[in-house]
Amino acid sequence: MQNNEVYKDINEDLKWAQINKEVLKSMENPRKGYWISVAVCLFLIMFAVVAEVHQYQVGMGAANLNWPHMWDLYIATFIFWIGMSHAGTLLSAILHIMNADWRKPIYRFAEAMTTFSLMTAGLFPMIHLGRLWNMYWVLPYLTDRGIWPNFRSPLVWDAFAISTYLTSSALFLFIGMIPDLAICRDNARGWRKKLYTALSLGWRGDDRQWRNFRRTYLIMACFLIPLAVSVHSIVSSDFAMSIMPGWSVTSFPPYFVAGALYSGCAAIITLFILLRYYFRWEEYMTIAILEKTAKLTFAIAMVWTYLNLIEFASVWYGHSAADKEVLLAKFSGPYAPFFWAMIFCGSVVPFALAFEKLRRHLPTMMVVSIILNIGMWLERWMIVTPTLSLSYHPIAHDVMWPSWVQWFIVLGSFGWFGLLFLVFVKVFPAVSMYECKEMVLHRRELANKEISPVMANSPGGGASIGGGSPAPGVANKSPGVEGS
Amino acid sequence: MSLSNLIDDWSRYRKGREEGGFHDYEHMWGMSIDLNKCIGCNACSVACYAENNLAVVGKEKFEKGQGMHWLRIERYWDEPDLGEERTSEFQQHGASFLPMMCQQCNAATCEPVCPVAATYHTPDGLNAQVYNRCIGSRYCSNNCPYRLRYFNFWSYYENSWPAPLQMQLNPDISVRDKGVMEKCTFCVQRIRTVKDSASMENRKVRDGEVQTACSQTCPTGAIEFGDMLGMYDPETGVAETKVTKMWRKYQVELGKTKQNKQTPELRGYRVFEFLNTDPCVMYLDRVREV
Numbered sequence: 001m002q003n004n005e006v007y008k009d010i011n012e013d014l015k016w017a018q019i020n021k022e023v024l025k026s027m028e029n030p031r032k033g034y035w036i037s038v039a040v041c042l043f044l045i046m047f048a049v050v051a052e053v054h055q056y057q058v059g060m061g062a063a064n065l066n067w068p069h070m071w072d073l074y075i076a077t078f079i080f081w082i083g084m085s086h087a088g089t090l091l092s093a094i095l096h097i098m099n100a101d102w103r104k105p106i107y108r109f110a111e112a113m114t115t116f117s118l119m120t121a122g123l124f125p126m127i128h129l130g131r132l133w134n135m136y137w138v139l140p141y142l143t144d145r146g147i148w149p150n151f152r153s154p155l156v157w158d159a160f161a162i163s164t165y166l167t168s169s170a171l172f173l174f175i176g177m178i179p180d181l182a183i184c185r186d187n188a189r190g191w192r193k194k195l196y197t198a199l200s201l202g203w204r205g206d207d208r209q210w211r212n213f214r215r216t217y218l219i220m221a222c223f224l225i226p227l228a229v230s231v232h233s234i235v236s237s238d239f240a241m242s243i244m245p246g247w248s249v250t251s252f253p254p255y256f257v258a259g260a261l262y263s264g265c266a267a268i269i270t271l272f273i274l275l276r277y278y279f280r281w282e283e284y285m286t287i288a289i290l291e292k293t294a295k296l297t298f299a300i301a302m303v304w305t306y307l308n309l310i311e312f313a314s315v316w317y318g319h320s321a322a323d324k325e326v327l328l329a330k331f332s333g334p335y336a337p338f339f340w341a342m343i344f345c346g347s348v349v350p351f352a353l354a355f356e357k358l359r360r361h362l363p364t365m366m367v368v369s370i371i372l373n374i375g376m377w378l379e380r381w382m383i384v385t386p387t388l389s390l391s392y393h394p395i396a397h398d399v400m401w402p403s404w405v406q407w408f409i410v411l412g413s414f415g416w417f418g419l420l421f422l423v424f425v426k427v428f429p430a431v432s433m434y435e436c437k438e439m440v441l442h443r444r445e446l447a448n449k450e451i452s453p454v455m456a457n458s459p460g461g462g463a464s465i466g467g468g469s470p471a472p473g474v475a476n477k478s479p480g481v482e483g484s
Numbered sequence: 485m486s487l488s489n490l491i492d493d494w495s496r497y498r499k500g501r502e503e504g505g506f507h508d509y510e511h512m513w514g515m516s517i518d519l520n521k522c523i524g525c526n527a528c529s530v531a532c533y534a535e536n537n538l539a540v541v542g543k544e545k546f547e548k549g550q551g552m553h554w555l556r557i558e559r560y561w562d563e564p565d566l567g568e569e570r571t572s573e574f575q576q577h578g579a580s581f582l583p584m585m586c587q588q589c590n591a592a593t594c595e596p597v598c599p600v601a602a603t604y605h606t607p608d609g610l611n612a613q614v615y616n617r618c619i620g621s622r623y624c625s626n627n628c629p630y631r632l633r634y635f636n637f638w639s640y641y642e643n644s645w646p647a648p649l650q651m652q653l654n655p656d657i658s659v660r661d662k663g664v665m666e667k668c669t670f671c672v673q674r675i676r677t678v679k680d681s682a683s684m685e686n687r688k689v690r691d692g693e694v695q696t697a698c699s700q701t702c703p704t705g706a707i708e709f710g711d712m713l714g715m716y717d718p719e720t721g722v723a724e725t726k727v728t729k730m731w732r733k734y735q736v737e738l739g740k741t742k743q744n745k746q747t748p749e750l751r752g753y754r755v756f757e758f759l760n761t762d763p764c765v766m767y768l769d770r771v772r773e774v
Contacts, residue, residue, distance in 0.1 A: 058638060058639065058662075059636065059637050059638040059639055059662035059663060060620070060635070060637050060662070060663065061545070061548075061550055061637030061638040061662075064548075065635075065637060066548050066549030066550050066637065067549045067550065067551070067625070067631065067634060067635065068549070068625070068626075068631050069549070070622035070623075070625045070626050070635060071622060071626060125621075128621075128622075129619050129620050129621055129663070130618070130619065130620015130621070130622065130635065130636070130662065130663030130664060130665070131618070131619045131620045131663035131664065132663075134619045135619060137599075137600045137617070137619055138599045138600060138619070146486035146489065147486060147600075147601065147617070148486065148490070148601070149599055149600055149601065150596070150598050150599055150600060150601035152596040152597075153596060153597050153598055153599040153601075153623070154597065154623075155597070155598075155599035155621055155623055156599045159599070238623075241597070242593070242597065242623075242626065242627045243593045243627055243629060243759060243761075244626065244627065244629070388626065391629065391631065392629040392630075392756060392759070393629060393630055393631045393756075394560075395556070395558045395584075395631070396631035398549055400549070
């Protein structure tokens with residue numbers, strides 16, 4: 001932390017073999033903190049399973065839901081996890097298309113975060129169903145009952161949107177990983193060897209493969225961006241399409257998307273710091289990249305704040321008495337402490353990201369990113385519950401607090417997500433090796449303004465180079481992979 | 485699969501649109517409730533419990549808001565107009581009562597949001613709830629501005645009717661288990677029975693032949709129930725019923741978000757009609773000396 005020279009996106013002197021070695025090392029010996037995290041996640045899941053089994057047995061009353069509080073934390077947390085999934089797409093697809101190469105060392109785990117948070121989110125609509133065992137009725141499967149799902153219902157759109165998004169994001173994660181899986185294959189033994197051999201789909205790293213790979217990856221990225229935006233717009237339709245005051249808000253789709261990117265970016269910062277610690281990845285997850293992510297988060301936080309204000313203003317200047325009442329109740333009603341906590345966490349705390357010193361301080365960033373996500377979770381709760389407690393009909397005004405069953409399941413979802421994520425980073429390379437090499441190569445080119453010595457250095461750098469050449473050409477046929 | 489049904493329905497719908505005003509209603513059941521006559525005795529609510537096998541959830545769960553009263557008497561106290569001189573906790577004029585059951589909206593907000601189409605509009609003009617199809621997403625209840633849909637939060641039937649009370653259950657209607665949404669059906673089982681016997685005798689359903697449990701029980705006759713198809717579509721040749729006469733008398737029309745009332749004597753109104761739900765229940769405002 002002496003001078004600015006330290007804060008490079010990535011060290012240009014990294015050798016190909018060194019990158020392979022350090023990334024592959026993550027599959028072998030993480031710090032003890034990793035195992036502690038796994039234990040905590042398992043612990044949380046255990047409690048959630050107990051709660052869910054109880055709720056399944058006795059009914060939704062166990063969650064302390066009532067009339068009119070038909071939805072509560074389950075739906076709020078569902079939106080939270082869907083939102084979390086958007087940052088992966090932002091980093092891997094949007095920034096890919098915008099050629100922001102600082103994303104390269106961190107996009108892989110962000111994308112895994114997308115997939116796993118979707119897998120977590122998908123559980124909640126099921127958990128919250130009164131008759132969980134009939135959940136497949138939402139899908140238009142072939143049936144001799146002769147009945148379709150109701151295509152007018154936003155919940156059906158949800159089911160389609162989320163399953164599409166989950167499929168495509170898992171595919172995108174897998175496709176982007178193929179060259180790295182080949183490196184793993186070349187270095188692995190035992191069951192891992194079999195796994196990576198199957199998954200790397202016979203990747204040899206020749207020109208044709210690279211060309212096809214690039215094209216597929218780009219097409220997937222272009223496909224995923226509108227999909228991600230539409231998914232959260234559709235989730236917001238659950239509310240925006242309804243008639244209830246506080247839900248029927250026209251600005252909800254962009255508001256939800258902004259909130260999604262916001263919480264996702266904050267989660268990336270959290271996981272960034274954790275992974276950097278677990279696997280000693282100081283060379284790849286550099287402070288400079290953290291800073292860039294933090295700046296991005298700050299920008300999105302301001303967009304979110306702006307959209308929040310727009311929502312308040314449009315309600316305030318609108319003439320709907322019920323809408324106004326709900327808004328005032330958010331400001332001063334029984335849920336007001338949570339509402340103001342949300343404003344504080346979501347709109348005030350991000351100003352910490354405006355300071356360079358704080359952006360470069362890992363513990364601060366860890367705390368800030370967690371606070372931001374708590375704020376975003378509160379936001380979702382404050383969307384769902386105040387409206388239910390204060391809708392049109394005065395007889396149905398009611399305040400209700402969630403029971404232990406809801407809290408356990410919500411906390412358990414964090415354990416479930418954490419476990420999936422931790423298993424992933426242990427089994428698969430969570431830093432994209434081939435793209436780090438590209439990045440190093442590119443930075444070297446920028447530094448040296450001279451290509452030929454770099455090319456001379458690049459092949460034969462180690463036992464396996466897994467595609468060190470970004471630009472297909474005659475000069476660099478990346479013989480390393482085939483040679484191994 | 486029902487693709488052919490889908491296409492058939494669509495072509496029928498398109499054809500009806502061209503001919504102006506599509507509907508396939510055989511009846512359109514509606515109500516008129518005179519709040520002047522309502523004394524808030526709750527007899528209708530009790531009758532509803534008996535007729536429709538409503539679960540008796542007990543004091544604790546009811547206080548928690550997990551009760552299952554399809555028909556509830558809402559009690560409202562007027563805004564204090566005596567100011568500081570108010571001596572009693574209660575208003576001088578007493579409470580006013582509003583019996584609320586499912587309003588069987590023609591543009592029901594609960595219908596489009598159900599993911600599995602468990603709630604839909606029947607040719608009887610009823611907003612039906614299919615218990616067997618319901619998966620309990622509870623979106624319908626959230627989207628009902630009247631909050632008239634009740635959810636089986638627990639498995640009530642095990643404790644609601646301890647033996648031998650289960651013997652008094654109405655065999656014409658099912659007992660619902662946990663995880664299912666339910667609501668007032670305008671006593672659809674009674675409508676069915678009457679329709680069946682009418683078709684056996686090869687005649688139309690007569691006015692007043694169908695009585696819901698609540699209108700049958702009301703000691704002051706505040707609740708009027710009947711077919712309103714004549715109101716909706718005068719060309720069907722459905723005779724004027726008592727209910728249609730009431731609606732016409734108070735100049736309340738279907739399909740409007742605001743009624744044009746010329747005089748204060750026209751007491752008829754529909755609850756939250758500005759939301760464009762087009763409910764089938766008309767209330768007659770209570771008149772009192774102030």
